[in-house]
Amino acid sequence: MIPRYSRPEMTAIWSPETKFRIWFEIEAHACDAQAALGVIPESAAKAVWKAKDAEFDVAKIDAIEREVKHDVIAFLTHLAEFIGPEARFVHQGMTSSDVLDTCFNVQLVRAADILLDDMDALCAALRRRAEEHKHTICIGRSHGIHAEPTTFGLKLAQAYVEMDRNRSRLAQARQEVATCAISGAVGTFANIDPSVEAHVAAKMGLETEPVSTQVIPRDRHAMFFAVLGVVASSIERIAIEIRHLQRTEVLEAEEYFSPGQKGSSAMPHKRNPVLTENLTGLARMVRAYALPAMENVALWHERDISHSSVERMIGPDATITLDFALARLTGVIDKLVVHPKNMERNLNQFRGLVHSQRVMLALTQKGVSREDAYRLVQRNAMKVWEEGADFMDELKSDAEVTAVMTREEIEANFDLGHHTKHVETIFARVFRPEDDDAA
Secondary structure, three states, X not given: OOHHHOOHHHHHHOOHHHHHHHHHHHHHHHHHHHHHHOOOOHHHHHHHHOOOOOOOOHHHXXXXXXXXXXXXXXXXXXXXXXXXXXXXXXXXXXXXXXXXXXXXXXXXXXXXXXXXHHHHHHHHHHHHHHHHXXXXXXXXXEOOEEEEEEEHHHHHHHHHHHHHHHHHHHHHHHHHHOEEOOOOOOOOOOOOOHHHHHXXXXXXXXXXXXXXXXXXXXXXXXXXXXXXXXXXXXXXXXXXXXXXXXXXXXXXXXXXXXXXXXXXOOOOOOOOOHHHHHHHHHHHHHHHOHHHHHHOOOOOOOOOOHHHHHHHXXXXXXXXXHHHHHHHHHHHHHHOEEOHXXXXXXXXXXXXXXXXXXXXXXXXXXXXXXXXXXXXXXXXXXXXXXXXXOHHHHXXXXXXXXXXXOHHHHHHHHOOHHHHOOHHHHHHHHOOHHHHHHO
């Protein structure tokens, strides 16, 4: 992943140094278990741990790999330099995938923990801004067209609960991928005892894989990357909402524009939604990584390596990109500039038209058929669209409407509070008391 969209903590998980350190820990813990079984001398297991503080030479390992054409053998060859003759006991009964797959899952678990923290920060920002704008009335839109009033706080509350669902999905995906396989060439434990796997799993914070072949089943990883894609899609949904609200004709909310920031090389007046546009693009990339993860599920027999090159790319790229995107969106929400006056202006742009449904329902309560009520309301609504008329005035001038409703009864249906009377109920559903206890 390019540095522009990377953050150090997540990037470090995927560094060669981290990978080789995890490989070492897997091999060393396996030696401890083998020594406990009497398969290798206890002195050999202790000798392996002498390399605990070694600084593995990545360039040297790469040079060995160029000769032997095998990454794990290259690492073991370099490791032997720190251990000495007893290095012959390392990797007893194991196959390369025992190291590679267990390491990959450790990295995914660590990445998931960072992403879960990212989502907690985003949810906190969404909740704070939702509470701030709980009663900030704005127009709701369907098909991009004015519908009925809502509040900006409800928009943010929806984003919060969506991201909260995504957090639960990611926690489940983390659990699914947190498995270890130290089971040998085709997963039968023919040359290594299952207790070795159990020991390594416990030490690495994983569960044992119930049935492995030469690899951990890739449906686990497919689910993991699919969830990352869903999270990215939610990020994009929120980003697009902000982009729409920032359009000049709307301008109900906009990204924070910092002092000294420039919006355009040609037009000095521009304040563009560059961060949320960037998030839309990053979301496309994270989703793109989900498909090859699904295609990795179908490997030949007990294993082939068609998944290997894919995972070397999508493991770092998907998690690093999503980490960056979540942090960026949190910043956008935290500093989002909201324009309540513009929301009010837009709400009133069509002079009461947003109350059409309530008027129609009121007519039905007066004994008018739904079909006739719809016709009467639409007839007057079209005058607002086409002539710029005032909706309430048109209704009061319509003889068929006033035949069943007084002027006061018509006016009673133009109360904005009618549309926001259950905001507190919705907020109580979203921000549960147990959430406060856990905070």
